[in-house]
Amino acid sequence: MNKAIRRMAVAAIILMLALMANSTYIQAFRAEELNAKNGNRRVTDSQFSVNRGPITVGNGNTPIAESKPSDDRYEYQRTYPGRGDYAHLTGYYSFVFGRSAIEQSQNAALNGSDPSMAFRRVMDVVTNKRQRGATVKLTINPSAQAAAISGLKGKKGAVVAIDPKTGRILASVSLPSYDPNRLAGHDVKTVQEAWEQLNADKDKPMLNRAERELYPPGSTFKLVTAAAALSSGKYTPESQVDSPAVLNLPQTTATLPNQNGQNCGGSNRATILVALRKSCNTAFGVLGMELGAEALREQAEKFGFGERHLPEIGAVASRFPDDPNAPQVAQSAIGQFDVRSTPLQMAMVAAGIANKGEVMKPYLVSEITTEGLKKISETKPESLHQAVTPEVAEQLNRMMVDVVANGTGQPARIDGVEVAGKTGTAQTSPERPPYAWFVSYAPASDPQVAVAVVVEDAGVRRDDISGGQLAAPIAKDVMEAVLNRR
Numbered sequence: 001m002n003k004a005i006r007r008m009a010v011a012a013i014i015l016m017l018a019l020m021a022n023s024t025y026i027q028a029f030r031a032e033e034l035n036a037k038n039g040n041r042r043v044t045d046s047q048f049s050v051n052r053g054p055i056t057v058g059n060g061n062t063p064i065a066e067s068k069p070s071d072d073r074y075e076y077q078r079t080y081p082g083r084g085d086y087a088h089l090t091g092y093y094s095f096v097f098g099r100s101a102i103e104q105s106q107n108a109a110l111n112g113s114d115p116s117m118a119f120r121r122v123m124d125v126v127t128n129k130r131q132r133g134a135t136v137k138l139t140i141n142p143s144a145q146a147a148a149i150s151g152l153k154g155k156k157g158a159v160v161a162i163d164p165k166t167g168r169i170l171a172s173v174s175l176p177s178y179d180p181n182r183l184a185g186h187d188v189k190t191v192q193e194a195w196e197q198l199n200a201d202k203d204k205p206m207l208n209r210a211e212r213e214l215y216p217p218g219s220t221f222k223l224v225t226a227a228a229a230l231s232s233g234k235y236t237p238e239s240q241v242d243s244p245a246v247l248n249l250p251q252t253t254a255t256l257p258n259q260n261g262q263n264c265g266g267s268n269r270a271t272i273l274v275a276l277r278k279s280c281n282t283a284f285g286v287l288g289m290e291l292g293a294e295a296l297r298e299q300a301e302k303f304g305f306g307e308r309h310l311p312e313i314g315a316v317a318s319r320f321p322d323d324p325n326a327p328q329v330a331q332s333a334i335g336q337f338d339v340r341s342t343p344l345q346m347a348m349v350a351a352g353i354a355n356k357g358e359v360m361k362p363y364l365v366s367e368i369t370t371e372g373l374k375k376i377s378e379t380k381p382e383s384l385h386q387a388v389t390p391e392v393a394e395q396l397n398r399m400m401v402d403v404v405a406n407g408t409g410q411p412a413r414i415d416g417v418e419v420a421g422k423t424g425t426a427q428t429s430p431e432r433p434p435y436a437w438f439v440s441y442a443p444a445s446d447p448q449v450a451v452a453v454v455v456e457d458a459g460v461r462r463d464d465i466s467g468g469q470l471a472a473p474i475a476k477d478v479m480e481a482v483l484n485r486r
Helices: 004-036 041-046 083-090 099-107 108-111 115-128 142-152 186-199 218-231 272-278 279-289 295-304 326-333 342-352 389-406 467-482
Strands: 056-058 063-067 074-081 135-138 156-160 169-175 238-244 245-248 255-257 269-271 358-360 364-371 375-378 381-386 422-428 435-442 449-457
Touching: 056 083, 063 083, 063 245, 074 342, 083 099, 083 142, 083 169, 083 435, 099 108, 099 279, 108 115, 115 245, 115 375, 142 156, 142 169, 142 449, 156 467, 186 375, 218 272, 218 279, 218 326, 218 342, 218 389, 218 422, 218 435, 218 467, 238 279, 245 279, 245 422, 255 326, 269 272, 272 279, 272 389, 279 295, 279 326, 295 381, 342 358, 342 389, 342 422, 342 449, 389 422, 422 449, 422 467, 449 467
Parallel strands: 056 135
Antiparallel strands: 056 063, 063 074, 135 364, 156 169, 156 449, 238 269, 245 255, 358 381, 364 375, 422 435, 435 449
């Protein structure tokens, strides 16, 4: 063999070894990742021939997403019986635009490729049965979901309800919504037109406002400020703080007024109990500056700020601003300046107080079962943080009950049930109406549900916007649905 041929042979061997190494790497280490990619058309074609498992809710395992036989090029058509009612939870399963939400995060279970279903796949091959995906059951209470949808109808906003003792999501609604059936069709042109129309809609119906949109939480954040004050050991609900009609902010010519332009309850000094009942901005602005930014941030983080929850539907983290100065701390203490929260996060604040200070990790998937209802996995409740001591939680509980019994939260009253709550009205910009908030739980002595409601736009006059008027009645309906009081 001459020198040139020898070199070509060596080069060919090296290339062959490189090809074998790359093939082995892809097959052994990257196959699952590549198969899971939304844009992998070969895998998509294959998966559209699978009888994808349903997504269900309620004790009757009512399907909110299911696959039905199709008579076109694919064997099955994904359908969503609830149309927009659960769209932001199920997401969509589209040949053109891939998957989102539960359809994406639970894809392996739904299409039957999850490693835990390997034995089932082998048995299907042996028995010559068609492969079918698993059933993914959500924690949603259909009655609570329906009440939230009904309450928000005609408005723009979101509702989240949680079981305070477990972290189970009982309701999660974002309106306006969209019909995922429009994106699941097999006609590419029709699906493309629907996608463009939904994305061009100025009301953003595909945006999940409940877990993926950040709002200034307004006065509902005063619960976090009150929790930080009581946890410091320097204050009790009866401690008095300055509460003038207008607070002159230090280092600036700006002022912080109370919403009604008056002092807090007829005095320039008010207890924290009265300040929360009347939702006085000046009292909590003073309290925030006395506590300092670090204490407020630490307390917010104990309730879950700064963390991403519900990764199965891509929830975003709420935030407390970095290094605010004194006037910015005063604004932050009332949920303004750069404090931003999802409705999910504020529901977690209420739920943590309701659960004796312990914040439970929120979760949406209850269990996954095979076609024969054999359980593959089940989500167990998990503690996230001890936000406040049980003693501080009880003090906050008493103050929140007072808000509903005697203060701004009275529209959330339920006959025969003690309700705890807090209103909020968050300013954004002069060009747009403020957001109306309400967070609550019930029964106050043995909480079974905690709720957060934000109404982004109700189409009413600016002067008619308040958390008590717009958001509290919706929270009341959701609580009544969970408590079987409707």
